[in-house]
Amino acid sequence: MRLIITGGAGFIGSNLILQLRAKYPDYQILNLDKLSYASDLKYLRHLEYDDGYTFKQFDLIDRGSVRQVIRDFKPDGIFHLAAESHVDNSIAGPEPFVMSNVVGTFNILEEFRQFWLDSGRPGDARFLHVSTDEVYGSLGAEGFFTEETCYAPNSPYSASKAGSDFLVRAYYHTYGLDVVTTNCSNNYGPNQHDEKLIPTVIQSALHHKSIPVYGKGDNVRDWLFVEDHCRALDLVFHKGKAGEAYNIGGHNEWKNIELVCEICNILNTIAKDGPDGDYKNLITFVRDRPGHDQRYAIDPTKIETKLGWRNTQNFKEDLKKTVHWYLGKYKQQ
Ligand code: NAD
16 A cells, blocks of 8 residues: 655654554555644654655645655555644634645645546545544533534634535545545644643643643543544544544543643652642643633544444553653753
């Protein structure tokens, strides 16, 4: 199999490439990434001499290059993860989100379709579009997002992801392209950029800076270990039904403030250097994010029953492993 992975130098993409290389040594993987501030090729450094892996620096906005790379590589499938991914940045400046997430997705989808039409084997190759639960908007205290939940995005990030999901859906219904979409909840684990919640908490604590928490900290997120997400992507790519979407989540809801306190408690037992003996003393409530969704929670019944996926995590253990990983990273800096 010849696979293109877009966004493979980011958080989830790098974890996915490492997992796929280990599981499918015969596959050829081409990682296309523009290397934004959120990327780090160091995460993939031990694939440097791996014959089954190639990296190409590449911006999906450049349509001509997208065409060329698809025609040169002749992929059997694409895992499309490349996106601008940070909600706060999308509020400060939405344009790159529309460009990468909507136009970039259109470019690769359309060039993939043209390539397969010209190859005389349309329908023979798969496009997996990796999206988010944020497209569904916000839940109240009860209920879960299912694949039937109406889209109601509230931030420029989620709106741009929703736009890309609709394009992907249209390419199945209009052209019969073999597409599958996944909508996943918040991920945690190694390789995430410092600006995201968990790395921010750890880095702030280590530097004895205030740990910012939006509003009252009562927004709820459903956290999934990145390796479980990657296993789900592998399953959906190989076994998912064309034209369908699969929600991925671990039934692991945490209020932001509870998660931050949990991380501080882990740090209290490892780093033991918090002010007055407790990193929680650094927590500072800051003005809420505009359009901040109150609660996300996924119902993963479809992927569990149709594809046999299970969330394998032991959240407290995996969170501890994650904290250790960032401690290692920040201590080297
Ligand atoms: P990330 O920001 O860590 O990585 C995204 C990567 O995409 C970066 O390496 C960046 O350079 C690349 N990229 C962005 N625009 C590009 C372009 N125009 N051309 C080429 N490369 C480009 O993000 P992530 O957290 O790894 O998320 C990956 C995907 O998973 C995204 O599509 C995101 O919407 C989705 N997702 C993320 C989460 C999460 O919790 N992180 C949850 C659900 C879904």
